[in-house]
Amino acid sequence: MTSSPQPRAAVSQIPPYVAGKPPVPRPDLTTYKLSSNENPYPPLPGVVEAACGAVQTMNRYPDMGNTALYDALSAKLGVPTDHLALATGSVALIYQLVQAFCDPDDEVVFAWRSFEAYPIAVTAAAARMVRVPVLADGRHDLDAMAAAITERTKVVLVCTPNNPTGPAVTQAELDAFLAKVPPHVLVVVDEAYVEFVRMTDPVDGVATYSAHDNVLLTRTFSKAYGLAGFRVGYAVGPAPLAGALRAVSLPFGVSAVAQAAAVASLEREPELLERVEALVKERDRVVTGLAEAGWTVPEPQGNFVWFELGERTLEFAQAADEVGIVVRPFAGEGARVTIAEDEANDRLVTLVGEWVTGSRG
Template structure:
């Protein structure tokens, strides 16, 4: 009761359906954990970053661009789109850039779906997919992973209905590291109606070593209903600057450029990306280091968790089920931050050899 009578019902100022929406979980700050544990430092293997620092020339390009921070960036991102077009041998009109590939995926949902339309994707896959689907008023159609923790493309094709507007294929899949091979992707694309947009999310493409895992741009980039997502956050070392791009039909790319938040690709990010793209040999060298460590870590963890799947990304997946959160806490208690997914498993990023050794010691103690 109030002095003037019964308390008025509380007004809802946001959408009621968002209450059930899971929050995106960022990797924990290693400095905070180190301080809690009284350690000199902690190891962060939770966010799929590459551990070798910015590429040569990037810091200098960022510093130069920062001197013009009082000016708006090039909204059309013309120079970067031209550089990407040259690097990947596509027309600049087929390219759109954004605040990481995740932002572009969200824009794709926005440009294809009206309320009630459906987005089909594998689950478990990238944790942002349900968030971007629901917040744009669309309906998630989650198709369970195979027993091997990968996409069930046959079931995904069967899940497509007249209301389906978008199908997301994460290849390699985050967080399981599993990948879709050429033959099964060919069958899937043949089964998908022409009016359904298929998004090949290839954020981890640079770490793929299996020749049977297709390059979406090379194999399918000319299909009108296929869009390929790439990022410079992972192998290209620009996670802190948020730069991603897509390649699709010119009409699709134009629609994305129309709805993208104005000036969301900052001048600093554009300059850094242009500098990074000149370092392809160094990127290949670093990816080779990651892949070598990935193979070593896989061999070691399979002695503890035999059904760890093959990974084509820069992380490995431990299918620990209900033990996932407990395992994550046990690793943190030893100064190693990993990424548990409650009830499913744990994703562990490949770091430096010393960081990976710290994880393996923590995993052996925990298991």
């Protein structure tokens, strides 16, 4: 007998989430945070004003029905409001869907390496992880993922574009995969970076979920919309699936300020998409610069690039820190680097050129 309360055994097995490290201010150099895939642009005009307006009623609970935001998303996507579920970022939706659909020891299949919150959410629910290695080019091995599905599988997570490696799944690939998945298995298409995709045959998430009873999309306002500090994500899926997420959601989870900012951002989406397009062009410029420097990265479809570095990952991260850019290292594997301000990106390309030639590192 223990002498104090003990958490469930699974709790001690939960891997910690490692957030992107902020840069240390330096008097001699402007430093940049390239470790969290944040949007480098400030809020759009009107968004701060909407958020400040909501602050005036902070003594009141937010609208638990999220009516204004549900209506705005319904209009934007052309879906019924009961096909939507909100949460504090798309990561919260991942936690909720594992909680809602998995009993202890049920299996959740996902690619690896992929979003590092997946193992946390699965372990917290006492479910079992089935990690399928990504291909050499950083893409999902969907054939292997389909083969990994067993009678214990309840959920499959498809991260597209894949964080942190970068490539995205095509519609043809996703359709072929879905044809192999049993109808009782929930397929979650995690589209946190969907706004940045520029490729042939991109996934049409809304059309895909509309054609399947077992497909759910997760999206976020944190990346393209630049609301990372407010934590707003949403799921889109058939009414029974979206309803299950709402049933296990935290009451009043999305704050009134966050809702106001999200609605205002949707109203200004044309301006926002101009910024997204600028980031995509900057991403292309960085990829070209890296190639000219002698380094090829997996095809990036998000707002970041991936460096396969193996045992030299932490060495690279330290070298980046020395030139005033903070990257996100995954020890022994590689580093993810956000497309950010032009100056930060220039430093990255220069650093990689020195790394390749051996003049640094």
